[in-house]
Amino acid sequence: MKTVAAVVDEGSTELELRELEVAEPGPGEVTVKFVASGLCHSDYHFLDGVLGGRKPIVLGHEGAGVVEDVGPGVTRLRPGDHVVGSFVPTCGSCRYCATGRSSLCDLAADTMNGTFPDGGFRFHDAKGQGYGSLCMLGTFAERATVQERSVIKIDPWIPLEVAVLAGCGVPTGWGTATRAGGVRAGDTAVVYGIGGIGINAIQGAAYAGAKFVVAVDPVEFKRETALKLGATHAFATAEEAAERVHELTWGQGADQALVTVGVVDEKVVSDAFDIVGKGGTVVVTGLGAPDDLTVHVSGAVLTKWEKTIKGSMFGTLNPHYDIVKLLRLYDSGRLKLDELATKHYRLEDINQGYADMKAGKIIRGVIRHDR
């Protein structure tokens, strides 16, 4: 079976459309026809060199679609089921899955290279060259063969072009605030970077009952959107935010600082560390190049003020439980998703979508494979 896919070759800084062969689903695998794919900044990190891995690779790790075919031994899904891809797989039996921490599932070890646990590929070109599937998904393809463990069955009445956001941006941001950050009623939470991830950290912090939810982003449209979706304050710079948070909290500082900027650097982590008060928590969810040392803080302040700095993947949530839960919150009107997909693109316009993301014009761009 053939598909069109947006791929990146070694040394390339743009996505290119290519026709590829999609493998038949093997044991425990399903073939999904993607209807929508979200443009997350993490995919862009494979174009700007912040993240690396084996290439060529089909990018895309936020996707929603319909199961077309199932391989031997698949019991949880059948053709016609509506699914959202999860960029962290859930094996269910590794040390982390077994203790309710699927965001750390051991099966994710090679997902940046796009290989599957058997070391093989599920996309090939006409010459037989294997193409990786980012995060074992590759949602920038109209069709992909993926593991049953990488897709979550969702309620069929939820529009797929909305549900797509529950594959990465929504849980990652929401969980950064509610799980990793542990925002509680009455807290003051600051979110640095209002993209597809940060806007959901704003929604999560507000839903958890934070008294003050402070957004920091240099782009005015981002700040305006944050104020519409739960932020109580919004500032263009970390310095303005620090001054106001100091006043709002009578000098005690914020309870959480959530770092969701596009590329994490030392300044934003230091600003986040400084803005939280005693017992405060900094969550670093945004990514930077693995060799960049971005955390340089006073160990004495860390100790004496009992501050915490932690990383978070997938908002430290569990895909099989939390993706369904978040979409049901949307269904009940408590979580806003329609407002997040600012613009829809055809797959052939994907580089334009990323240019718009870089220019700060969109919260989340969404590819519609059905157009």
Ligand SMILES: NC(=O)c1ccc[n+]([C@@H]2O[C@H](COP(=O)([O-])OP(=O)(O)OC[C@H]3O[C@@H](n4cnc5c(N)ncnc54)[C@H](O)[C@@H]3O)[C@@H](O)[C@H]2O)c1
């Ligand atoms: N840990 C995870 O599980 C996970 C999952 C998905 C994405 N990510 C990472 O999260 C980050 C955000 O992704 P996204 O898709 O929301 O990106 P995005 O490009 O849509 O949004 C980033 C926002 O940060 C703002 N920004 C940039 N520098 C800033 C600064 N110094 N201070 C304040 N705001 C700043 C930009 O204006 C933009 O609005 C990326 O690094 C991405 O790779 C991590």
Ligand SMILES: [Zn+2]
């Ligand atoms: Zn993502």
Ligand SMILES: [Zn+2]
């Ligand atoms: Zn596991």
